[in-house]
Amino acid sequence: DAGVIQSPRHEVTEMGQEVTLRCKPISGHDYLFWYRQTMMRGLELLIYFNNNVPIDDSGMPEDRFSAKMPNASFSTLKIQPSEPRDSAVYFCASRPKLSNSYNEQFFGPGTRLTVL
């Protein structure tokens, strides 16, 4: 299994530009999570999906952020317009409905976003 795949691995953009981060979860996993990691705030849950349906988006910082999951094998996190304070590492994670290890999430390698 290839694990959770994220693209791009690195993104540098200018303030005001639209940014789209992509995630392919592990096949067969029912849950997908988007996290943001910064030195100041640590690892924060932004939104999670169950069977492609958004369940809790209370962690999304503001309306500039949006996430979609059009099918079981693909999700996007979009920032429009981007701002320098959005600079962070964004992680996608997935987990199966039933897990041998209680609620184990499998994280992707992350996308390091820099907004100039």
Add this chain to the structure above:
Amino acid sequence: TQLLEQSPQFLSIQEGENLTVYCNSSSVFSSLQWYRQEPGEGPVLLVTVVTGGEVKKLKRLTFQFGDARKDSSLHITAAQPGDTGLYLCAGSNTGNQFYFGTGTSLTVIP
């Protein structure tokens, strides 16, 4: 909002030494997880504890969940350079939404 505080924030020790990392909260959690994250990678789950007072061992790593399920500790015996990384605790009451701690960055010097 950070509900989990970890200490120390940074730790640098010599190979072969023992160490303990702490994870504390004012909130009660039904489960608590420990992760290790290496540079340029996502966190990897080490263990999940769900019962107050529970102790789990993973080779040289010993994890304990506090009796009141508000705190946890990670003890590493005879640390090795391969233990270097960022250790994160994460608590949950729903099984889906996990609140991550502030992290402890461990460096083991050969």
